[in-house]
Amino acid sequence: xxxxxxxxxxxxxxxxxxxxxxxxxxxxxxxxxxxxxxxxxxxxxxxxxxxxxxxxxxxxxxxxxxxxxxxxxxxxxxxxxxxxxxxxxxxxxxxxxxx
Numbered sequence: 403x404x405x406x407x408x409x410x411x412x413x414x415x416x417x418x419x420x421x422x423x424x425x426x427x428x429x430x431x432x433x434x435x436x437x438x439x440x441x442x443x444x445x446x447x448x449x450x451x452x453x454x455x456x457x458x459x460x461x462x463x464x465x466x467x468x469x470x471x472x473x474x475x476x477x478x479x480x481x482x483x484x485x486x487x488x489x490x491x492x493x494x495x496x497x498x499x500x501x
Contacts, residue, residue: 414459419489421456423449426479428466433477449484452492456484 423446427434434442449456460483468475 414457414485416487417459417485419486419493420459421449421484421486421490421493422481423484424479424481426477428464428477428479430466430468430470430475430477446482446484448492449490452490454486454488454490456486456490459483459485 423442425439425442425446450458462481462483464479464481466477466479468477
């Protein structure tokens, strides 16, 4: 039994726009603060729960290992590819304020 009033989950075939949301960073000279990482996570959550809802279609993980004197520093950046059936209106505003 199917409910015709229930909204269907977005499908990959309906993709018309893809936005990349990055969490973390690989620059040892400019490490991200916890506040900036939280903002990145909030943005990803907005992409996945806002209107129109996005779905994750891919994920890239980059890992950097750096030697600082005798100490080893490991950093990670994860990029999520979020697909939409149409381009959300808030995307342009976000991209303009992005560093």
